[in-house]
Amino acid sequence: MQTKRRLSVVAALTASIGLLAACGSGVQPGEGSDAGDGESSAAGGSATASAWITTGSSALWADSFEWWNEQNPDEAFEVEAFANDAYKEKIRTAVGAGNAPTLIFGWGGGGLKEYVDNGNVVDITEGTQDVLDRVIPSVAAGGIVDGSVYGVPNAQSQPVIMYYNAELFEQVGAEVPTTWDEVMEVTATFNEAGIAPFSVAGQSKWPYLMWIQYLTDRIGGPEVFQAVLDNEPDAWSDPAITEALTKIQELVEADGFVDGYGSVVADANADLALLYTGRAAMMLQGSWVYSTFKADAEEFTMDGGLGYTTFPEVEGGAGDPANIVGNTSNYWSVSADADEAAQETAVSYLNEIIFDEEYTDLLLSEGGVPPVTGLEDRIAEIEDSSFVELAYGMVRDAPHFQLSWDQALAPAAAQELLTNLENIFLLQITPQEFVDNMNATIE
Amino acid sequence: MTRGAGTGAARRRRTGPAPWLAAPALGFFAFFALLPLVGVLVLSFTSWDGLGSPEFIGGSNWSRMLADPLTHNAIWLSVKVVLLCLLFQAPASLLLGVFMAGKQKWREVLSILYFLPLLFSSAAVAIAFKSLLDPNFGLGAATGLDFLSQDWLGQPDLALVVTVFVISWCFIPFHSLLYQAGARQIPTTMYEAALLDGANTWQRFWQITIPQLRYTIVTSTTLILVGSLTYFDLIYVLTGGGPGDATRILPLHMYLTGFRSFDMGGASVVAVLLVVVGLTMSLGLNRMSGSHRMDSQQEGA
Numbered sequence: 001m002q003t004k005r006r007l008s009v010v011a012a013l014t015a016s017i018g019l020l021a022a023c024g025s026g027v028q029p030g031e032g033s034d035a036g037d038g039e040s041s042a043a044g045g046s047a048t049a050s051a052w053i054t055t056g057s058s059a060l061w062a063d064s065f066e067w068w069n070e071q072n073p074d075e076a077f078e079v080e081a082f083a084n085d086a087y088k089e090k091i092r093t094a095v096g097a098g099n100a101p102t103l104i105f106g107w108g109g110g111g112l113k114e115y116v117d118n119g120n121v122v123d124i125t126e127g128t129q130d131v132l133d134r135v136i137p138s139v140a141a142g143g144i145v146d147g148s149v150y151g152v153p154n155a156q157s158q159p160v161i162m163y164y165n166a167e168l169f170e171q172v173g174a175e176v177p178t179t180w181d182e183v184m185e186v187t188a189t190f191n192e193a194g195i196a197p198f199s200v201a202g203q204s205k206w207p208y209l210m211w212i213q214y215l216t217d218r219i220g221g222p223e224v225f226q227a228v229l230d231n232e233p234d235a236w237s238d239p240a241i242t243e244a245l246t247k248i249q250e251l252v253e254a255d256g257f258v259d260g261y262g263s264v265v266a267d268a269n270a271d272l273a274l275l276y277t278g279r280a281a282m283m284l285q286g287s288w289v290y291s292t293f294k295a296d297a298e299e300f301t302m303d304g305g306l307g308y309t310t311f312p313e314v315e316g317g318a319g320d321p322a323n324i325v326g327n328t329s330n331y332w333s334v335s336a337d338a339d340e341a342a343q344e345t346a347v348s349y350l351n352e353i354i355f356d357e358e359y360t361d362l363l364l365s366e367g368g369v370p371p372v373t374g375l376e377d378r379i380a381e382i383e384d385s386s387f388v389e390l391a392y393g394m395v396r397d398a399p400h401f402q403l404s405w406d407q408a409l410a411p412a413a414a415q416e417l418l419t420n421l422e423n424i425f426l427l428q429i430t431p432q433e434f435v436d437n438m439n440a441t442i443e
Numbered sequence: 444m445t446r447g448a449g450t451g452a453a454r455r456r457r458t459g460p461a462p463w464l465a466a467p468a469l470g471f472f473a474f475f476a477l478l479p480l481v482g483v484l485v486l487s488f489t490s491w492d493g494l495g496s497p498e499f500i501g502g503s504n505w506s507r508m509l510a511d512p513l514t515h516n517a518i519w520l521s522v523k524v525v526l527l528c529l530l531f532q533a534p535a536s537l538l539l540g541v542f543m544a545g546k547q548k549w550r551e552v553l554s555i556l557y558f559l560p561l562l563f564s565s566a567a568v569a570i571a572f573k574s575l576l577d578p579n580f581g582l583g584a585a586t587g588l589d590f591l592s593q594d595w596l597g598q599p600d601l602a603l604v605v606t607v608f609v610i611s612w613c614f615i616p617f618h619s620l621l622y623q624a625g626a627r628q629i630p631t632t633m634y635e636a637a638l639l640d641g642a643n644t645w646q647r648f649w650q651i652t653i654p655q656l657r658y659t660i661v662t663s664t665t666l667i668l669v670g671s672l673t674y675f676d677l678i679y680v681l682t683g684g685g686p687g688d689a690t691r692i693l694p695l696h697m698y699l700t701g702f703r704s705f706d707m708g709g710a711s712v713v714a715v716l717l718v719v720v721g722l723t724m725s726l727g728l729n730r731m732s733g734s735h736r737m738d739s740q741q742e743g744a
Contacts, residue, residue: 089702089703092493092494092702092705093493093702095493095494096493096494096495114492114494115494118494118495120494202597202686203596203597203682203683203685203686205683205685258579259578259579259592259594260577260578260579260592260593260594260597261594261597262594262596262597262598262686263573263576263577263578263594263595263596263597263686264577264578264579264597265573265577268573268574270577270579270580273579273580274579279579411492411703411704411705412492412704412705412706414704415699415703415704416704419685419687419688422685422686422687423687426597426598426599426686426687428599428687
């Protein structure tokens with residue numbers, strides 16, 4: 001025990017030195033972190049809770065903390081904002097070193113489960129009933145581990161949607177495909193017309209996931225990936241996965257993807273640009289890119305140039321075509337290293353603010369899809385109603401909402417998956433090699 | 444080194460500043476260099492995913508990482524990058540540096556242009572090149588030249604060469620600067636003598652410039668070797684190690700193992716490997732060039 005503790009100090013020290021070197025500014029939240037031993041916390045009195053948020057598309061979180069701080073100056077949050085990728089790497093080190101903010105922002109899935117297993121986050125089943133009653137159950141389930149609540153959804157649901165360029169479909173006289181056979185037919189049609197059928201941001205790797213996730217689900221149903229999550233031996237050997245990989249490679253060989261897709265980057269939204277500049281006809285992407293379409297090509301998006309639909313069926317597949325994949329939501333968890341007062345503040349913030357009317361309206365005004373029940377009437381009134389209606393309906397009616405595989409798996413297996421999948425798309429390995437490599441990650 | 448010189452050095456040391464004056468520097472060195480190094484060595488024998496406490500698992504990280512094809516690939520790629528960088532950067536910077544030391548017309552304007560890449564941060568360079576090389580919206584599309592519309596960073600065979608090119612683009616100015624300084628040190632009398640003997644430009648370059656630059660060559664080569672071995676930021680931004688594992692060199696392999704897969708033990712093994720390879724290389728070079736031969740420059744010429 002003694003050596004173990006000393007070792008963890010060395011480890012934490014090494015990690016934080018590494019972090020300092022990597023980030024330049026290693027800002028740590030002040031009060032909430034070092035009061036974990038309990039004795040010193042009572043004397044101080046100022047129980048400021050803290051939260052780290054990610055910058056980028058949504059002002060939702062920053063605004064909600066501002067409201068809260070105005071109304072509760074005694075229980076104010078200290079908020080710091082980070083870029084998405086930088087945050088992902090920083091938060092884990094902070095949690096491991098016991099320096100996490102009171103509210104830990106996450107994606108649910110394998111990452112949340114690891115926090116729970118290590119006792120880094122606390123059970124907040126009590127005190128969050130109000131907010132969970134407002135949320136669609138399948139989304140709330142993403143924050144529940146072993147029957148207890150460890151995460152509360154805090155953002156839009158992000159189903160993966162098939163976007164298409166309606167003008168191009170008109171130009172070549174084709175119908176939007178609803179089955180996989182039609183996908184292959186329309187691929188040939190577009191290639192004859194000199195237009196790339198699909199855009200995909202290959203260099204970012206994760207857009208490839210959307211393909212294997214939807215295909216596996218349509219062919220074999222959600223049970224196939226559940227077996228992987230349950231660590232069943234050789235779970236990747238399921239024929240549905242091999243068939244999905246084979247279909248992907250058939251599409252690659254039929255020139256289904258835009259030239260040079262291996263160096264298209266999602267960060268720069270180059271994959272979207274290919275669609276609205278008429279170089280590619282279709283694209284699989286999350287619902288979050290809709291607001292970028294609107295910002296970068298407003299006329300095209302609002303005047304019917306941009307089409308959106310669900311992923312096609314695969315003939316004879318076992319999965320329900322209403323199933324969706326994507327990110328169920330983002331989640332707030334409460335750090336076990338925070339002192340009790342800060343934890344209480346965090347729980348009341350979650351229960352009172354998250355997905356109340358104002359929060360939900362703000363999310364809707366950003367074109368987001370709140371995972372909240374009974375929004376149909378309010379959605380009909382907004383400017384982007386046709387898109388939000390589709391996405392909201394997909395989330396509401398989906399029998400199964402599969403969290404993105406890279407988030408659902410433990411980090412090591414997720415990295416292995418992304419690399420192997422990239423090699424599948426680049427025709428560097430065969431489906432069988434993929435299956436063997438991935439089976440090796442199951443412990 | 445004779446015995447007399449040794450005792451002379453010892454006498455000087457006795458009269459020099461007290462050794463404890465070095466204490467603050469040594470302290471910083473120990474805290475920021477040695478302690479993390481020891482920490483990494485300890486971590487390489489543990490299993491730790493960044494949460495909770497590391498657990499001692501003996502040498503199994505070592506046997507696992509050393510048997511991992513990804514590690515072999517990373518070592519092989521690192522060697523490739525070092526060799527390609529050397530093959531590309533050394534001759535180019537030598538020629539540029541010697542040219543910049545000359546007296547040609549427009550030389551100064553060109554020197555400033557050549558020097559520019561060194562002033563940009565590598566992240567900015569990487570982002571700029573990424574946009575230029577974009578197959579759909581980059582140089583090829585802008586100029587209408589088809590051969591520029593390659594999938595430069597998306598093809599495993601091409602990505603590494605392109606990466607080396609971008610690295611070289613960044614660092615050739617620095618090495619040319621070294622060569623320029625070296626070339627300016629060469630006494631003009633040697634060239635005048637050669638001219639009298641009827642040597643042409645090529646002979647003067649080959650017979651005088653190159654031999655006179657041998658120490659600059661050693662310095663620059665060492666810097667290229669060690670620099671390309673530890674190269675990280677540019678490749679990270681440019682390709683992220685992809686496509687597949689095509690540009691996943693040792694430092695990236697370490698980073699991705701540690702901070703993407705959260706396998707801190709495995710990443711520590713790679714870190715130690717990197718330290719060993721780097722030390723061996725620079726020590727080897729140092730021995731090859733020889734410190735006593737370095738000294739002799741002042742006595743000769």
